[in-house]
Amino acid sequence: MRILIVNPNTTASMTEKAAAAARAVAAAGTEIIAATSRMGPVSIEGHYDGALAIPGLLTELKERQEAGYDAAIVACFDDTGLDAARTFADVPVLGLCESAVATAGFLAQRFTVVTTLERSRVLIDNLVRRYGMGSRAKVRASDIPVLELEDAASGAIDKLKAEIERALSEDGAEAIVLGCAGMTDLARELQDVYRVPVIDGVAAAVKQAEALVSLGLSTSKRGSYASPLPKHFMGAMSGFAPIRAAG
Amino acid sequence: MRILIVNPNTTASMTEKAAAAARAVAAAGTEIIAATSRMGPVSIEGHYDGALAIPGLLTELKERQEAGYDAAIVACFDDTGLDAARTFADVPVLGLCESAVATAGFLAQRFTVVTTLERSRVLIDNLVRRYGMGSRAKVRASDIPVLELEDAASGAIDKLKAEIERALSEDGAEAIVLGCAGMTDLARELQDVYRVPVIDGVAAAVKQAEALVSLGLSTSKRGSYASPLPKHFMGAMSGFAPIRAAG
Amino acid sequence: MRILIVNPNTTASMTEKAAAAARAVAAAGTEIIAATSRMGPVSIEGHYDGALAIPGLLTELKERQEAGYDAAIVACFDDTGLDAARTFADVPVLGLCESAVATAGFLAQRFTVVTTLERSRVLIDNLVRRYGMGSRAKVRASDIPVLELEDAASGAIDKLKAEIERALSEDGAEAIVLGCAGMTDLARELQDVYRVPVIDGVAAAVKQAEALVSLGLSTSKRGSYASPLPKHFMGAMSGFAPIRAAG
Amino acid sequence: MRILIVNPNTTASMTEKAAAAARAVAAAGTEIIAATSRMGPVSIEGHYDGALAIPGLLTELKERQEAGYDAAIVACFDDTGLDAARTFADVPVLGLCESAVATAGFLAQRFTVVTTLERSRVLIDNLVRRYGMGSRAKVRASDIPVLELEDAASGAIDKLKAEIERALSEDGAEAIVLGCAGMTDLARELQDVYRVPVIDGVAAAVKQAEALVSLGLSTSKRGSYASPLPKHFMGAMSGFAPIRAAG
Amino acid sequence: MRILIVNPNTTASMTEKAAAAARAVAAAGTEIIAATSRMGPVSIEGHYDGALAIPGLLTELKERQEAGYDAAIVACFDDTGLDAARTFADVPVLGLCESAVATAGFLAQRFTVVTTLERSRVLIDNLVRRYGMGSRAKVRASDIPVLELEDAASGAIDKLKAEIERALSEDGAEAIVLGCAGMTDLARELQDVYRVPVIDGVAAAVKQAEALVSLGLSTSKRGSYASPLPKHFMGAMSGFAPIRAAG
Amino acid sequence: MRILIVNPNTTASMTEKAAAAARAVAAAGTEIIAATSRMGPVSIEGHYDGALAIPGLLTELKERQEAGYDAAIVACFDDTGLDAARTFADVPVLGLCESAVATAGFLAQRFTVVTTLERSRVLIDNLVRRYGMGSRAKVRASDIPVLELEDAASGAIDKLKAEIERALSEDGAEAIVLGCAGMTDLARELQDVYRVPVIDGVAAAVKQAEALVSLGLSTSKRGSYASPLPKHFMGAMSGFAPIRAAG
Structure with missing residues (x-):
């Protein structure tokens, strides 16, 4: 295949x-x-x-x-x-979005997508609603330009972690979806830290x-x-x- | 302006x-x-x-x-x-779609959009839902290729009228939205025939x-x-x- | 006309x-x-x-x-x-409400209506939902009795501004709708201050x-x-x- | 009391x-x-x-x-x-509408409201949606002017029965709500005929x-x-x- | 009976x-x-x-x-x-849930259900949505194990009151629904304290x-x-x- | 595994x-x-x-x-x-239902689930709505008792085919989901007949x-x-x- x-x-x-x-x-x-x-x-x-x-x-x-x-x-x-x-x-x-939110739906009744910039947040929220997950998923922006994810020194991961922590404490998120292809290498590590399912869209x-x-x-x-x-x-x-x- | x-x-x-x-x-x-x-x-x-x-x-x-x-x-x-x-x-x-359905919403509580091909019907239905009219508007296809609307001899207008008549009798439509830019010249005539508001997206x-x-x-x-x-x-x-x- | x-x-x-x-x-x-x-x-x-x-x-x-x-x-x-x-x-x-939210919908994907008293907030929220904007618009009350808007010394404008600022920071509002006919004279000024579209229902x-x-x-x-x-x-x-x- | x-x-x-x-x-x-x-x-x-x-x-x-x-x-x-x-x-x-549809909700997962004129149908459909039953209830008009219900010779009951029969066969209705105060005396009789719950708003x-x-x-x-x-x-x-x- | x-x-x-x-x-x-x-x-x-x-x-x-x-x-x-x-x-x-939320719907346009544990919150939220109250009701957990409600010394009532107070100040709740059969004896007392309708599911x-x-x-x-x-x-x-x- | x-x-x-x-x-x-x-x-x-x-x-x-x-x-x-x-x-x-409708969602924008008895239809429709596919999927019953699917002489397959044909002509279905575990052996054959995706929940x-x-x-x-x-x-x-x- x-x-x-x-x-x-x-x-x-x-x-x-x-x-x-x-x-x-x-x-x-x-x-x-x-x-x-x-x-x-x-x-x-x-x-x-x-x-x-x-x-x-x-x-x-x-x-x-x-x-x-x-x-x-x-x-x-x-x-x-x-x-x-x-x-x-x-x-x-x-x-990636459709695959990731469908996957999250098998694992959690409520979850949060954490994406990069505010300008992508509403766009992804519209997708999530179209895919039928509007009442189950919240979308958050973490204020990270996409290409900063390629730069280990950018502080992007700290911003992402802070937003995940807000999702867990404020949204009652049972799982996290990483809302950018550039975050694909972080899923496993974040799952180990937060002990909830962390779903990467590429995978x-x-x-x-x-x-x-x-x-x-x-x-x-x-x-x-x-x-x-x-x-x-x-x-x-x-x-x-x-x-x-x-x- | x-x-x-x-x-x-x-x-x-x-x-x-x-x-x-x-x-x-x-x-x-x-x-x-x-x-x-x-x-x-x-x-x-x-x-x-x-x-x-x-x-x-x-x-x-x-x-x-x-x-x-x-x-x-x-x-x-x-x-x-x-x-x-x-x-x-x-x-x-x-x-055109967003303008037309917003306009229809000022004139009727329930209305029907009549478009061309089946392949456009779901696409427009998704738009109508995104614009918040999903519970007020139905979308119908009349099986007319777009360019037939440019050809007076194509029979396209008869197909369009037949679909409008179904919208009135089966959907309880209070107004009709013409769902293709190529129908823009027909609005006034159809409004005279059916005596309900007929909304053209260009106008x-x-x-x-x-x-x-x-x-x-x-x-x-x-x-x-x-x-x-x-x-x-x-x-x-x-x-x-x-x-x-x-x- | x-x-x-x-x-x-x-x-x-x-x-x-x-x-x-x-x-x-x-x-x-x-x-x-x-x-x-x-x-x-x-x-x-x-x-x-x-x-x-x-x-x-x-x-x-x-x-x-x-x-x-x-x-x-x-x-x-x-x-x-x-x-x-x-x-x-x-x-x-x-x-006014129907006209204003339809207008806002052409300018922003997410927006907030700021109205006067709490007793009007749910009433307007019901309208917004009926008009199909329930997933795009939030309604906030600013705790201003309607007739205070007629009195320049009432402090009403300060309350209104504070609520607009909350809408921008907490709701991710991309535009503001003024939710009372008595606010109609403030739209242009507020648009200049906040640099987002501010929609007045009368206009x-x-x-x-x-x-x-x-x-x-x-x-x-x-x-x-x-x-x-x-x-x-x-x-x-x-x-x-x-x-x-x-x- | x-x-x-x-x-x-x-x-x-x-x-x-x-x-x-x-x-x-x-x-x-x-x-x-x-x-x-x-x-x-x-x-x-x-x-x-x-x-x-x-x-x-x-x-x-x-x-x-x-x-x-x-x-x-x-x-x-x-x-x-x-x-x-x-x-x-x-x-x-x-x-009556709010009480009847709440009552129907305890008895059936899907039901139909049968009202009088087309002009009332959308109005009641809007109520049903506001009360949260939009995905469970359908509203039908039976083309009966309200005051004909006061006239035994008007044929109104036959029209009402025909519409109930359509609700049962086409909507999969599990119960019927009578959508006009003037139908209040018919509920028991219709329930006996159709052997599904028939709910009257007054009661x-x-x-x-x-x-x-x-x-x-x-x-x-x-x-x-x-x-x-x-x-x-x-x-x-x-x-x-x-x-x-x-x- | x-x-x-x-x-x-x-x-x-x-x-x-x-x-x-x-x-x-x-x-x-x-x-x-x-x-x-x-x-x-x-x-x-x-x-x-x-x-x-x-x-x-x-x-x-x-x-x-x-x-x-x-x-x-x-x-x-x-x-x-x-x-x-x-x-x-x-x-x-x-x-209890279906009866209580239907009852609340006659008394208030917006209300909050306060339940026990987080694990019950989403379950009840799903029920509330199925019953058609998703846009009118919020569900909150107060972090009380069910059997603590049987123990006057457990501090459960204080946790419950704190959550009701958050519902009133943050949700704009107009009424409160008690989301556990074990809270049935508290309704009247809480209604006296908060002066909003407090609905118990058993009653x-x-x-x-x-x-x-x-x-x-x-x-x-x-x-x-x-x-x-x-x-x-x-x-x-x-x-x-x-x-x-x-x- | x-x-x-x-x-x-x-x-x-x-x-x-x-x-x-x-x-x-x-x-x-x-x-x-x-x-x-x-x-x-x-x-x-x-x-x-x-x-x-x-x-x-x-x-x-x-x-x-x-x-x-x-x-x-x-x-x-x-x-x-x-x-x-x-x-x-x-x-x-x-x-099976959750897996099948998520799978159908990757293949078609509108689809129909064909199940067995009317008593299962609403139950599955509730699931489909909970899974977020309520505006994309219709559920139909084909009036087949489950165990008749185990009996080749029961005529069950003819009933099933008739219902699929109605789904294609009346619902505009772009794909078919088989709504019973007992239909699992029919998916490939039906897909060959109707030339639309036919999704079996087990697979x-x-x-x-x-x-x-x-x-x-x-x-x-x-x-x-x-x-x-x-x-x-x-x-x-x-x-x-x-x-x-x-x-």
Whole structure:
């Protein structure tokens, strides 16, 4: 089984961190293929960055089709472009937020997502509500720019810990979801410190991808995720025109 | 007052239709500037088309900043890229779906949105729920490809009328919202036939744009719509890198 | 275009303040006609005051029909009698709360309404939920009796500012809605201080009224807002008996 | 224990029917005092009628205070003026809709309310949602004008039965709530026919009133139902000015 | 009328307290029959205890059928086994939480439930949401083990009072619901202290049981509470096999 | 990895079918241990059967602890006793309904659960709402007694197919969830027929169990699933008394 993990931002060190986290939990027969977007923002912080990361994401999904993959993961906690990717692909596509909150739901009745900047908090809260967890999950921002997570000296981990402690004492959180792909290497350590489940989206998404593939399930092509209709795409986007018939 | 209407698909005839609808309702001092995206799909049907229309939309918003506009409208009922556009712009940005359902809410307690294809129905239903109208509005698809609305001989209007009649008899609809920018020229005629309010998103958005500008209100730059943070954008997207400081 | 603003309480100074706010934002061709209820409470604080303000409101709507108006506004943030007014009138009727929260929804994903007394807080929270903004808006009371807003020496503005500051720091509010018609003159000043959108219901309702009239839209007379059925009204209310056939 | 039942419309035959239904279920020591509003519409069909029934309702509540009552019931399924009555009174006040749907909730997980006209359907659906039963209860209209229920030859009962049958077959209703005070005499007969619980609001409200009184519970005077603040009421409403200090 | 109150835990002193509270509010003709489960946990704190209390509850309901009862109450605030009991019995069955929150809903628009341990808080919050009160009621834990309520020297009442005070000051609670059967003797005293309605589930359930019986209403046997289908039960549970035909 | 699947009804043929389905999808290193409850109903149809199946379920979980298992699955689509099992166990516990609807959520935006009898429909609908899928999923009953699924000549499959066809044409379902453990062998065949994802709860739960174990995640012992407090259990339930200290 080959799982393609696409980092929709262009920072290769974050891809490597996510790939390492993925490989650490992948099953014996699973090959993790990591791709970094080659066009778009160096980090995804808010709606503008996210929207402009989608062409790069879709490009990776498309160009790697020939080599083949059995499932894909969008390695950003905002689930950037997830709906578009599911519409495009014939294989299952997983997002970090959706995978992580579904996983948390099996472990705890109430939990808190701790993300980076305030500008991402409402965006993720909207996702959590759309995924049906609005009455079970709270979202908190810890005031950490995404790229500070790549810098051990930034103090980012202390801010993150402080916010987790507030979630436990003020929210009655029974579990913690780490709300940024850049936090993926911290889950195990934080779980040991706080002795509650700490869920990382990269790891959660890998296991969901493996699950869907081994169950022979893929995105429904009936209704809202039906394959793109064949049509012209103009100008700089012309390369994205679908070439096959709609499902 | 100058209002920029961007058609995020690349079909100029739809832009013209929307511009005409906008000018028909614009106040005396309002100038409507119509722009057609120069990159992306010729029509927006589903998540894939929508995501790939956003760079073209943002390009128009950016390139026309120098000439200046006081508000912008995204002329697609899927509210394609609306969050990104609000994050980008310093002026108010309106979407057709959000404007139309807010307008319908002042006129009716229960209403139905009639859109084109099934693949757009769930997408719009998600928007309607996010905008808080989930318990008041139903969304129906009338099985019309978007570009058939440009062809008088396509039978599209008969399909649309049949679906409106079902909405009135089965949903208890008190008003109808036309769920595609390509239907903008039909609102007045359908209102005369069915004698219930028929709301067109283009017209609704023009009035909301005028309202916000004349009230001196613009998108909040605190929280989820804060201006893009300055950062590098790579590759084909490098032109989108924000150059000003964050709000 | 003639817009009738009815203050459903009997305090003329509040009517004047609302009329001034309305005229300040009205379009060139819009005439604002201000009316003060001649029967009922001097201010509306809670359910009892509100219910007993409705006959006075409907009287103004009725008696001014002959002179004519194209839309009406109920100038109380509780949206007092709004449903009854919409059922009665053949022209669009707007409420302050509904207009303000719809307007806020175009500017911010999360916002806070700051009202006067605790007894109005839950009433407005119920409105906000009915209008579909329950997951996006919080309602706060600032412990100000309505008529203190008419008295510059009362300290009311300081209490209001303190509550706005709590909304910004504790709620993550991206915009503020002023939850009382008596605050209408403060919006611009507060927006300058706090640098987030501050929405006043009177101004918002004027623009929505103008929008509906210029779009040729009025309240649906199918379903819940169908015109009153012709029937006898007894005793002191006999003057309210509808005289036309139902819609 | 003395329970005051106020019919907020002015049709005495409906009052008598409600009083008979109340007396049929009242406990041994309960005295039912029936009052018919002396001002307002002869039947309540929609928002306009309802709003103008409130002064008559409050007048009965007030004028009968000297004689005394331990609880009051608003005998209209729209719960007309219920919030105002609770704010006014020092004793518990019950509405038919709220009492009936709470009672149905103890008997069935899913149920249907069958009311009269379409114009009342949405109004009652809004109440049902406010009372928290939106995901458990459906509301249907049976196209019966209220006063036809007073006329045995009108065919109203056949229409009502047809709608109940649709509720059972199409909604999966486990119980039926009769959505009009004028249907109060039909509950037992319909329950015998359809062998599911059939709940009448008058009877339900009497038992809730007895319950609250015997438990020593009354409306909270903290927050949204705090007693009216002392203030002037002008003109034809001056008699409604509160004379006591606020709670 | 005979009302059976079953304490689903095995602590007889709690049964006696509940029976005394029930008798204190029962109508003249109501006989309260108190039963203590003879199998299961000595107190119910969380899901495990609750699930294992159900066979004992159902045993009491079954064995006392021959002597006869007109309604039954499950005397635990977790509404332990309520759905199963309603499916089993031919008479109405009431739970404390459902009865108490419905009663609170007649008295206050916003209220707080104060329960014992954190492990019960989410469980009760889930019930409150299922009963439709999620947007009106908050649930708080006061960190009191259930059996400490039986011990006057435990300091439990002080903890309970402190939590009520937080509910009043922080939640804007207009009424308080006591969230444990073991608090039943404290309601009147706390109501006197805090001067807001304080609702005890035992008392509320007794009045609801009396109401349903006197209205001739019982659990619907159509749909989700249909009588158990006749079938074999194996092993230690064989005595629970239904012997009658399904409803 | 050892996964214990407990069939909470006592019909061994259903256990075998579930075990076969589990083994068909289990990863290479996963051992499936199947257990049939030795006490309780032969099938679970409704609340009564479900409640009385829990002691048998917990007995299997307890007695097999010594031999050891890394995760457990409750093999009934009603998620019978799932909360109690999670409270009891130190390893992850999965339910079929929760696993299946989470899985469906990765594949489709709207889907339908098709279950057996009407009495199970509302019960499952309540679960679906609790799991946050209420606005995305519809639940349908196909009028099949559970044990008819064990009898190839019963016509059960035809009824099931007819209901799936209604789901596709009337609900706009993009995927189908099979709402009974007894349907587990039909998923692949039905997916081939209808060409939409068909999700079986047993298979979904196995993959979720494997996922949680390999991620080192288990049920949170903070809050609502905290380990049972040590206490006496009386009578026939005395064997269930927890012997370890609470978490």
